[in-house]
Amino acid sequence: MITRMSKLFVRTLRDDPADAEIPSHRFLVRAGYIRRVAPGVYAWLPLGLRVLSRVEAIVREEMDAIGAQEVRLPVLLPREPYETTGRWTEYGPNLFRLVDRRGADMLLGPTHEEMFTLMVKDLYSSYKDLPVTLYQIQNKYRDEARPRAGVLRGREFVMKDSYSFDVDDEGLDASYLRHRGAYIRIFDRLGLDYVIVRANAGAMGGSASEEFLAVAENGEDTFVRSPGGYAANVEAVAVPAPEPVPCEDAPAARVVDTPDVPTIDTLVELLNSAHPRPDRPWTAADTLKNVVFMTVTPDGTREPVVIGLPGDRAVDPKRLAVAVQPAEVDDFTDEDFERYPQLVKGYIGPARDGAQFLGAEAPAGVRYLLDPRVVPGTSWATGANERFRHVIGLVAGRDFIADGVGDVAEIREGDPAPDGSGPLSLARGVEMGHIFQLGRKYAEALGLKVLDRNGRLVTVTMGSYGIGVTRAVGMIAEAACDEKGLCWPREVAPFQxxxxxxxxxxxxxxxxxxxxxxxxxxxxxxxxxxxxxxxxxxxxxxxxxxxxxxxxxxxxxxxxxxxxxxxxxxxxxxxxxxxxxxxxxxxxxxx
Amino acid sequence: MITRMSKLFVRTLRDDPADAEIPSHRFLVRAGYIRRVAPGVYAWLPLGLRVLSRVEAIVREEMDAIGAQEVRLPVLLPREPYETTGRWTEYGPNLFRLVDRRGADMLLGPTHEEMFTLMVKDLYSSYKDLPVTLYQIQNKYRDEARPRAGVLRGREFVMKDSYSFDVDDEGLDASYLRHRGAYIRIFDRLGLDYVIVRANAGAMGGSASEEFLAVAENGEDTFVRSPGGYAANVEAVAVPAPEPVPCEDAPAARVVDTPDVPTIDTLVELLNSAHPRPDRPWTAADTLKNVVFMTVTPDGTREPVVIGLPGDRAVDPKRLAVAVQPAEVDDFTDEDFERYPQLVKGYIGPARDGAQFLGAEAPAGVRYLLDPRVVPGTSWATGANERFRHVIGLVAGRDFIADGVGDVAEIREGDPAPDGSGPLSLARGVEMGHIFQLGRKYAEALGLKVLDRNGRLVTVTMGSYGIGVTRAVGMIAEAACDEKGLCWPREVAPFQxxxxxxxxxxxxxxxxxxxxxxxxxxxxxxxxxxxxxxxxxxxxxxxxxxxxxxxxxxxxxxxxxxxxxxxxxxxxxxxxxxxxxxxxxxxxxxx
Incomplete structure (x- = not known):
């Protein structure tokens, strides 16, 4: 049966929708593929649904081909399993919660690790039952703070999520690689230009983890690549710490007056004129910048964190967000400064709870983290925790220590790859898929054990794998459109x-x-x-x-x-x- | 690729699940097709999903064949449109409501009249655009008070809902008949034994309405049929009022003492012994039973209602529930009797707010409704609104009137069909599909108008049509199983x-x-x-x-x-x- 435009439920629009920032969003709305119903919530009109169904079919074919079995779990879920794993709280405001008529707490599934774990626990009991991989293609829900770009970041969206269950690590590796292969075939068939990068596992826990990013100038994610083949989301780059520096001969630190230095640059200028170094001039890289912000844990507790990093680097907000998970980052306000008078705005120096530094009282309840580059023996000019004063020659490990590492500084074009494979180049992309080895976190929390070959109960190890299906439609549109409109690849076109x-x-x-x-x-x-x-x-x-x-x-x-x-x-x-x-x-x- | 039991994610159970009342529920769980996740919320395992997908495919084929166009609207919906049509309130506790992170009220779609109306309003503006029929196959949500029978009555379920839009009544009739034909083909293909009966439109509003009921002894719905072809859900049977009876010669009513008559039968016995009638003995059909209950409107207001009906008939709770919609029915408690002392428990008589009856004070704020059989001129023995006393010879229309008709008495085997087509027989069934002519209610509330042939704005008229897809899986299982387990018809079998x-x-x-x-x-x-x-x-x-x-x-x-x-x-x-x-x-x- 041919489809006639005179009957098709579609109307094209001449004008761009007011909220559309990117071409795919603009064209999908103007061409009558989707319509916004609420922030981050879209209706799929006949043409849009045809594309979505094509993408779903491709994903289904490739998942079936690796022996994954399709199921359909509910969207509406009970609180208990998510309470057990801690995610009821950890998801914070991103979780849609509701109360049913009997007063039971429920949620709209953001992802289904808990439910799949329990389902396998319900059915299986022996190593002979494993491995098994299950998947579903289904609506997911996340109450995003900033839904944007049409279907690229929605609050209701379609996701293919799958879960592998293995009795040992080798099995998990094999399941992971099978998924990796399926994802390559899927994204190839979808005609997307993509890269596979190391990823941070985020709120999911777990270890080995890779993302499939569609390369896109306006992408939300930044990734790095080296000539030697290293590739990672900047969120997942672990900057290696250099070797410690000998500091036996380093002179003692001293406090200097530094009035009127509102920026790192003015501080460097003052140091070079008032306290010049014989061997080389001060640069921003010689200063230790201490940035303070507030972390908010899922239960609402606010804790100040100070991060010390070389003055020539900025904190990368996304790397910071990942580092503090499941807590969220909030600004450190003027009221916060009043509450913590030891933190002197503009003059914060290294100081650790319970420790003494140059007579300044260490601020109670403040965590102090250091960039990995600040290794023992390195000498810094930094704030003296006193208005209009800095300290120079302050040596890490000798004069101050930290509560831990804060690897949240921006990654820059030309930085060395962590694995020594050359200088990094940066580009942007959109996360289309994510595969990772969850390990035993969920199986442990929910008691998923099977009898092994020797009759002993062992905890199952899991992988978790996702593809944003509605997002894929958006990215295909984004990648293939021109100034006149959409240009669908044959594999997903609503009509050939x-x-x-x-x-x-x-x-x-x-x-x-x-x-x-x-x-x-x-x-x-x-x-x-x-x-x-x-x-x-x-x-x-x-x-x-x-x-x-x-x-x-x-x-x-x-x-x-x-x-x-x-x-x-x-x-x-x-x-x-x-x-x-x-x-x-x-x-x-x-x- | 063949599927091997050794790999299939399925485990059969020897024992029936504790909550399973009916065979299909028992077998679907025991055979590993579905698993309960929360009350009325089920997971579909691989075998179950295969059946569900087959049913979805059949529904899709037949909907496409009548030119309906598939779309997919969100599940997560904003409050406003449902507020506009009144359903935000009318749905009462059956609606899953939630609040998003910005404090906006949202709901999980129970059915989508509002959203489809707005979508057509968004795209269309002329009679030339019509007719159009749109449909979706999608999760729906209703917070049922008593989820039961596995997937037969769930709180999360899959529904095919479609909506027709026409410029005039003839168009709506045609759209309605097209759907009727498609539904016949669908249920035939699904191999169900079903009947098409007149239905009550319920909370949806609207007029012409039919249900497709699968015939099932344990069905929740009761329907009637006559030899002449009348068929209706008992909820939709409108009992015709007989002609009024002349009563000029009827003697005046008189109050009699009736101690110790806890039941209609004992009352009849006492009347026959103490106040015998010359022409014929008293029977239960000569008494007027006045039943009191509480209605609870969606906003929580409680209002007493008294229904007067012949003493040989009981109130049918489902006909009552339909009659008071969107209010719900609650018991009239002893505390309620204390609050309304004019309603004398066991001796309630006809009495209407603001009217006088035999010197009794009419209870304020109580609605009084009469069974259609209580026509003017009929004479009754009934409660005297006084302890231990009844009144006899009380004539409807002469001695008492009502606030309206309360057509909620049980329909009995052998009752005459309302259309004169013979005596009714009763059977039970499960609602599989519902088609009805909504008319202009939603279009009017949401302003869906188009320009007609003469350039005048006219309100569009709509039809609304539903099929319970997950329920169909349950009913097919129920209809086809035997004592050993499931017996799938070829059209929907997971494997042939x-x-x-x-x-x-x-x-x-x-x-x-x-x-x-x-x-x-x-x-x-x-x-x-x-x-x-x-x-x-x-x-x-x-x-x-x-x-x-x-x-x-x-x-x-x-x-x-x-x-x-x-x-x-x-x-x-x-x-x-x-x-x-x-x-x-x-x-x-x-x-």
Whole structure:
């Protein structure tokens, strides 16, 4: 059955939606693929649903091919299992919570580790049952603080999530690699330009973890690559600590007056003029910047954290966010400074709870973390915890220590790769998939054990794997559109061909319908623009809608020809009207 | 790819789940098709999901065939549109409500009239755009007071809901009939024994309305049929009022002492002995029973209602529930009787707010409704609103009137059909589908208007149509199972064939695998029981799982034969091992 534009539930819009920041969002709305219903919540109109269903089908095929078994768990879930693993609290405001008519706490599933763990526990009891991999394609819910970019970051979205269960680490490795292979096939078929990078496991816990990022200039994620093959999300880069520096000969630290130095640059300038060093001038890299912020744990507790890092580096907010998980970061306000008078705004120095530094009282209840580059023996100019004064020659390990490492400084173009594989280059991307080895965290918390070969109970080890399905639709649109509209790759296009009848004569409509019906009979999904509209309107709409091949039946028909257009390249050629179907079939099938 | 029992994520259970009241629930859980996650919330395991997907596919095919267009609206919805139509309140505790991180009220969609109305309003503006019919297959949410019977009445369930939009009543009639036809084809294909009955539109508003009920002894719905073709849910039976009776000659009513008559029967006995009638004895049908209960409106307001009906009939709780919608019914407690002293427990008589009856003070704030059979002129024995006293010869219309009609008495076997088509017979069923003409209620509330042929704005008229998809799986299971387990019809079976290797020899396993692979290659979905288990375990499991055809490869193989069994009929026959595939294909394809 051919689909006719005159009947299709779609209306194209001339104007961009007010909230659309990026092309895919703009075009998906304007072309009538999606409609916003609430912040981060979208309706899928017929054209959009066709693309979404194609993507789902590809994901399903590749998951089935690695022996994963499809199930469907509920969206509406009881609190208890998430309470047991701590995620009821850890998810904080990102979790949609509700209370049912009997007063029971429930949630909308953000991801289903708990439920799959319990389901396997319910059914399985022996190593002979394993390995097993289960998956579902299903709505997920996260109450994002900033839903954005249409379906790229929604609060209700479709995700393929799968979970592997193995009796030992080797099994987990194998399950992980099978998923990795399936993901490569999926994203290849979706026609996305993507990279596989090391990832931070985030709130999920676990160890080995990789992300599939679609390369995109406006992507939310930043990743690094080295010539030697290192690739990681900046969130996951662990900066290696250099070797300690000998400091036996280092002079004692001394406090100096530093009035009127509102910035690192003015401090460096003052040091070079008032306290010049004989060997080399002060630079920002010689200063130790101490940044204070507030962490808010999921239960609402606010704790100040100071991070010391070289003055020539900024804190990367996303690396910081990852480092403090499951807590969230909040600003350290002027009221907070009043509450912690030991933290002198603009002059914060290293100081650790319970320790003494240069006579300053260590601020109680403040955690102090140090950038990995601040190794023992390095000497720094830094705040003296006193207004208008800094200290110079302060030696790490000798004059101050930290509560731990705070590896949250920005990663910069040219920084060395952690594995020594050369200088890093930076680019941006959007997370399309995430695979990781959860290990035994959830199985332990929920008691998923099986009998091993020797009759002993062992805890099962798990992997967790996700693909953002609605997000994939957004990213395919984003990657393939041009200034005129969408350009769908064949694998996911809602229709392979759009036939445009651009003229009034009955002959034109009849011929266009005939071509559409012949293509349909040959199994090619085809959209026929049979509307009473001008050729200009039809051309513009066809370019906005983005079917891969356009067949224009118009004035040329008088000379026995119709036009074939390739939407992506814009190339066009005339073919005899009688051979149009054959030619289109060759294009569609030839790829 | 054949599916092997040794790998399939399924475990059969020997024992019935504690909460399972009906066979389908018991078997779906025991056979590993579904698992309960929370009250009324189920997980679909691989076998269950295969059936569910088959049902979804059939529904999709038939909806597409009538030109309905598939979309997918969100589950998580904003409050405003439901506030506008009043359903935010009317749904009462049946609606899952939640508050997002910004404090916005949201809900989980119980059904989507509002959202579809707004979507059509968003896209369409002219009569030329209509008619259009849209549908989705999607999770729905209702916080049922009593989720029961597994997937038959859940709190999270899959529904196909569709909505038609027409410019005039003739269009709506046509859309309605198209749906009716599609539903007939769907339920025929699903192999269900069903009836189409008049229905009450319930909370949806609207007028013409029919239900598709699967006939089932343990069904929640009761329906009636007449020899002349009348069929209705008892909830929708409108009992016609008889003609008024002349009462000019009726004697005046009089109050009589009636101590010690706790029941209608004892009252009738006392009347016959103390106040006999010359023409005929008193019967229960001569008494007017006044039943009091409390209605609770969605905003929580409690209002007493008294219903007067012939003493030989009981109130039907479901007809009552429908009659008071959107209010709910609650018991009238002893405390309530204290609060309304005019309502004398056991002696309630007709009395209407603001009216006088026999000197009794009419109870303020009590609504009084009368059964349609209590027509003007009929004479009754009834409570005198005074302890130990009744009144006889009380004439409707002369001595008392009502605030309205209360058509909530039970319908009985043999009652006349409202349309005069003969005596009614009663049976029970489960609602599988519901189609109804909503009319303009939602379009009016949400401002969905289009320009008509004459350039005037007219309100669109709508139909709303639902099928319980997860419920259909439950009902198919319920209709087709026997004492041993499930018996799937071919159209929805998870696998067409189950091949059992019942023996230890490598030859048996090899031959069973070969047959399974040949069937698979021929496009027949096949499940191979390759487990190391006894023949008894395999037979029992196969009968529990319910694939239509079983192929048993066992001891007979030594003589070159295998056994084919038909699960539903239990018939079995031996065929040559070499011709097994051909024979099975004939069975599967021949139907």
């Amino acid at each position: 061909v759009q036939v445009l009848a651009t003229g009034r004569g009955a002959e034109i409509i009849d011929r266009a319908t005939g071509i559409a019906e012949a293509l349909d009979a040959a199994g090619v999904p085809v959209l026929l623009d049979d509307r009473k509209a001008s050729p200009g309107v039809k051309f513009n709409d066809a370019e906005l809608l983005g079917m891969p091949t356009l067949v224009v039946v118009g004035r040329g028909l008088a000379d026995g020809v119709v036009e074939l257009r390739d939407r992506a390249s814009g190339s066009r050629r005339e073919v005899g009207a009688d051979e149009a179907v054959e030619q289109v079939l060759a294009v569609v099938r030839g790829g | 064939v189950q091949v059992l290797a019942t023996g230890r020899g490598a030859e048996i396993i090899d031959r069973a695998t070969g047959i399974a692979e040949a069937l698979d290659a021929a496009g027949v979905p096949v499940l191979l029981d390759d487990r190391k288990a006894s023949p008894g375990v395999k037979f029992n499991d196969a009968e529990l799982l319910g694939m239509p055809t079983l192929v048993v490869v066992g001891r007979g193989l030594a003589d070159g034969v295998v056994e084919l069994r038909d699960r539903a009929s239990g018939s079995r026959r031996e065929v040559g091992a070499d011709e097994a595939v051909e024979q099975v294909l004939a069975v599967v394809r021949g139907g």
